[in-house]
Amino acid sequence: MTSNAFTLDDVGVTFETPDGPLIAVQDVKMDVEKGRFVVLIGPSGCGKSTLLRVLSDLLPASKGTARVFGGSGAQARKERRLSFVFQDATLLPWRSVLENVRLPLQVGRWSRLKREANDPAEMVRLVGLEGRENALPHELSGGQRQRVAIARALVTRPDVLLMDEPFGALDEITRDRLNDELLRIWRETGTTIVFVTHSLSEAAFLGQTVVVMAAKPGRILDVIELDARKPGNEIDRTGEAFFGITSDLRHLLERADAA
Numbered sequence: 001m002t003s004n005a006f007t008l009d010d011v012g013v014t015f016e017t018p019d020g021p022l023i024a025v026q027d028v029k030m031d032v033e034k035g036r037f038v039v040l041i042g043p044s045g046c047g048k049s050t051l052l053r054v055l056s057d058l059l060p061a062s063k064g065t066a067r068v069f070g071g072s073g074a075q076a077r078k079e080r081r082l083s084f085v086f087q088d089a090t091l092l093p094w095r096s097v098l099e100n101v102r103l104p105l106q107v108g109r110w111s112r113l114k115r116e117a118n119d120p121a122e123m124v125r126l127v128g129l130e131g132r133e134n135a136l137p138h139e140l141s142g143g144q145r146q147r148v149a150i151a152r153a154l155v156t157r158p159d160v161l162l163m164d165e166p167f168g169a170l171d172e173i174t175r176d177r178l179n180d181e182l183l184r185i186w187r188e189t190g191t192t193i194v195f196v197t198h199s200l201s202e203a204a205f206l207g208q209t210v211v212v213m214a215a216k217p218g219r220i221l222d223v224i225e226l227d228a229r230k231p232g233n234e235i236d237r238t239g240e241a242f243f244g245i246t247s248d249l250r251h252l253l254e255r256a257d258a259a
């Protein structure tokens with residue numbers, strides 16, 4: 001049994017465009033242990049979303065291999081061991097909060113997988129929406145809709161959660177609150193999380209490992225391990241340690257932008 005949640009081995013992605021081949025991702029190598037919280041940052045177009053798509057096997061790598069729990073991303077998806085949360089919550093508008101969260105257990109081949117699900121009502125509580133179970137998506141704020149999307153992603157007990165700028169459209173205070181909640185959920189569930197963001201403070205707050213990418217071609221420039229600087233994974237957003245981490249990340253990002 002591998003102790004890695006996923007492994008990227010010399011992964012490259014090239015798109016054919018009218019202007020010729022575009023190298024979106026080049027030679028990406030990464031081993032991520034189970035249960036880690038990995039954050040990807042980097043300038044626009046450096047291939048962050050492309051890497052998430054390769055990991056989940058929604059997009060084949062043009063070069064190299066991507067393994068999830070030693071198998072393919074497609075298999076992990078099929079077994080519902082891998083879930084996504086995107087920037088836009090994409091809830092079904094006619095379904096209540098609880099019914100949206102329950103959806104993954106009602107569609108596709110879930111009943112044939114013989115996997116244990118999380119209780120949808122419990123997931124609604126986990127994301128702090130107790131009492132809003134019967135609300136419809138249009139009655140919720142953007143932050144509440146994202147919480148529903150997180151609850152829906154967790155209901156299948158995924159081992160890996162891929163999050164592509166899930167809080168990008170939210171105000172900073174709401175974002176901070178959801179970051180607190182996400183860390184709590186991560187600790188409670190032990191899920192491996194790969195999280196894409198443009199926010200340095202979000203990266204500094206959430207990441208155990210922060211992967212800094214550069215563009216043209218998209219590649220990994222630096223990998224920063226932050227655990228040692230965040231005892232117990234607790235971090236005070238107004239403290240000096242936090243300021244130190246965000247300014248280090250800023251310098252790396254400036255380098256990535258110029259690279």
Ligand SMILES: Nc1ncnc2c1ncn2[C@@H]1O[C@H](COP(=O)(O)OP(=O)(O)OP(=O)(O)O)[C@@H](O)[C@H]1O
Pocket residue numbers: 015016017022023024042043044045046047048049050051218
């Ligand atoms: N289907 C596609 N066809 C052609 N080019 C693509 C396709 N998908 C992505 N690209 C290109 O690949 C590069 C990487 O895109 P990607 O969306 O992964 O970047 P990103 O780092 O997630 O960007 P952002 O931070 O702006 O969301 C970009 O130059 C983009 O234009």
